[in-house]
Amino acid sequence: MATSTYERTESGSASDERLWGSSAGAVEYDNGGMSSLRGSGKPTNRRFKLSKRDLVNLTSQMAIMTRSGVDICSVLDTLARRSRRPLLRDMLISIRDSVEGGNPFSIALEQYGEVFSPTFIASVSAGEASGRLPEVLSQLAQLLRSELRLNNSVRTMMAYPILLMSVSGVVLMGLVLFVLPQFAKIFNDYETPLPLLTRVLIAIATELRTRFWLWLPLLVLGISGLASLRFSQFGRRLMDRMMLNVVLLRDVTRMLFTGRVLRLLGLMLESGVPLLDSLRLSKLAVGNSLYRELFELLEEEVLNGRGLGTALATSTFIPPGAAEMVMTAEKTGSLATVTRDMGEFFEEEGEAKLRELITFIEPLITVVMGVLVAIVVMAVMLPMFDMSSLASRGG
Numbered sequence: 001m002a003t004s005t006y007e008r009t010e011s012g013s014a015s016d017e018r019l020w021g022s023s024a025g026a027v028e029y030d031n032g033g034m035s036s037l038r039g040s041g042k043p044t045n046r047r048f049k050l051s052k053r054d055l056v057n058l059t060s061q062m063a064i065m066t067r068s069g070v071d072i073c074s075v076l077d078t079l080a081r082r083s084r085r086p087l088l089r090d091m092l093i094s095i096r097d098s099v100e101g102g103n104p105f106s107i108a109l110e111q112y113g114e115v116f117s118p119t120f121i122a123s124v125s126a127g128e129a130s131g132r133l134p135e136v137l138s139q140l141a142q143l144l145r146s147e148l149r150l151n152n153s154v155r156t157m158m159a160y161p162i163l164l165m166s167v168s169g170v171v172l173m174g175l176v177l178f179v180l181p182q183f184a185k186i187f188n189d190y191e192t193p194l195p196l197l198t199r200v201l202i203a204i205a206t207e208l209r210t211r212f213w214l215w216l217p218l219l220v221l222g223i224s225g226l227a228s229l230r231f232s233q234f235g236r237r238l239m240d241r242m243m244l245n246v247v248l249l250r251d252v253t254r255m256l257f258t259g260r261v262l263r264l265l266g267l268m269l270e271s272g273v274p275l276l277d278s279l280r281l282s283k284l285a286v287g288n289s290l291y292r293e294l295f296e297l298l299e300e301e302v303l304n305g306r307g308l309g310t311a312l313a314t315s316t317f318i319p320p321g322a323a324e325m326v327m328t329a330e331k332t333g334s335l336a337t338v339t340r341d342m343g344e345f346f347e348e349e350g351e352a353k354l355r356e357l358i359t360f361i362e363p364l365i366t367v368v369m370g371v372l373v374a375i376v377v378m379a380v381m382l383p384m385f386d387m388s389s390l391a392s393r394g395g
Contacts, residue, residue, distance in 0.1 A: 050088070050115045052151070056144045058088075063137035072105050072133070091115070104128055119264060119281045126272035136271045143267055146347065147260070153351055157358045161365055168369035175376045176205050187383050195386075198379040240288045244317045252357055253288075254317050255350030261286050261295070262322070263343025269336035276302055290317065308335075319346060 050058070058079065065075045076096035083089040091112055098108035106125035109116045120140060127136030184202045187194055194202070208215055229235035243253045261282050268278040279302065283295035294315055301311045309327030312318050322342060329338035 052144065052148045054088070055115065056141060056148055059137055059141040059144055063134060063141050066134040066137060073099050105133070117285065119268060119285050122273050122277060122281050123268055123271040126268070130272040132272065139267050139270065143263060146263075146344075150256070150347060150351060154354065157355060161358060161361055164362070164365050165369070168365070168373070172369070172372055172376065175373065176201060177208060180205050180376065180380060181209065183380050183383075187387075190387055193386065195379070195382045197375070198383055201376065201379045237289050240290050243288070244290060248357060248361075250317075252350055252354045254319055255346045255353060257286065257288055257291055258317075258319055258322060259343045259346030259348075259350055261291060261343070262339045263347065266336050266338070266340025266343055270340060275335075294318075319349075322346075 061079060062072075062075055065078065066072060070078075073096055076092050076099070080089050080092035080096065083092065094111065095105075095108040098111070099105055104125065105128055106121050109121050109124060113121075123136050123140055124133065127133040180201055184205075187198075230239060242249075244250055244257075264285055265278050265282045268281060269275065273281070276299065279295055279299045283292050283299070286292055286295070294311070297311050297314075298308050301308060307327065307330045309323050309330060312323035312326055315323075325338055325342055326335070329335045
């Protein structure tokens with residue numbers, strides 16, 4: 001198959017974009033669009049990552065156009081013409097050429113595994129086989145949009161507590177390292193007997209200031225060690241277990257993780273992916289090692305001819321009621337719909353609980369940091385009160 005390269009030239013403020021094909025000569029692009037598209041059907045040599053928002057938009061547009069009766073090759077061609085991003089355009093052209101060459105759409109997507117997840121590709125493959133590709137693309141777009149909204153909500157809700165702790169920590173360190181030592185000089189000049197609290201804080205400040213060459217590397221090493229532990233197998237498992245069992249976090253994380261995997265499982269089942277394959281793909285999509293172990297157990301249950309509900313009932317971190325609903329769904333033959341609906345419900349509940357947790361944590365952080373600042377202020381003020389008393393008695 002013909003190879004292609006992408007070349008971009010700039011002159012002043014104007015830029016031309018050209019896609020060169022060995023069998024078609026040069027095809028010119030300008031900022032207004034393109035006259036024709038030729039591609040190789042081969043993935044670009046450069047690694048390409050698509051943001052979650054861009055993937056949502058791309059999937060949504062494919063769903064809308066395929067529902068309108070447009071064939072997938074024309075959809076890809078249209079999206080490539082609209083795209084102003086060279087790498088995205090090349091990717092769409094490559095996928096289109098692969099489909100035109102006789103490959104299924106899902107096979108064409110596999111060459112861009114860094115963009116399209118295994119669950120995405122498996123759902124598309126099942127949608128093609130069942131003739132429900134437009135519906136599957138619409139469901140995938142809805143799932144991705146929900147994940148994007150949840151991620152944005154979590155980041156937004158966590159931003160203020162993190163900012164509050166950061167600012168408070170900087171202020172506290174500034175008081176201890178720079179303000180308190182200045183007062184310590186005054187106290188020494190007056191030979192004022194210092195309270196225990198003041199002596200302790202001054203000793204800490206003096207140690208940190210005079211031996212920063214020791215403590216700073218130790219701090220960096222400690223942070224690096226924790227990061228390395230986090231990415232080790234033992235560290236990941238420890239962190240995953242803590243997230244599911246720490247008192248303040250467990251309700252939120254259990255709801256969110258369960259919601260995500262059940263919704264994903266329901267989507268693949270509705271798309272026509274066999275149950276066993278759906279469980280394997282859901283296991284790959286979940287980020288928590290304990291949930292992956294749970295899905296391995298579910299896979300064994302299915303292989304042994306038993307239902308999912310029994311295995312879910314033995315899990316300690318699946319929210320109450322989930323196992324019973326799955327058992328009922330298995331009996332009534334509505335497993336796909338029930339798991340999808342449960343996933344949506346648990347995601348919404350998890351988000352609501354996270355909002356409640358943040359509402360509780362924000363004033364708690366304020367109180368804790370206020371107490372710490374008050375301790376430093378007391379360490380400064382108590383000797384000053386003693387100095388005032390001595391001065392008044394001496395007068």
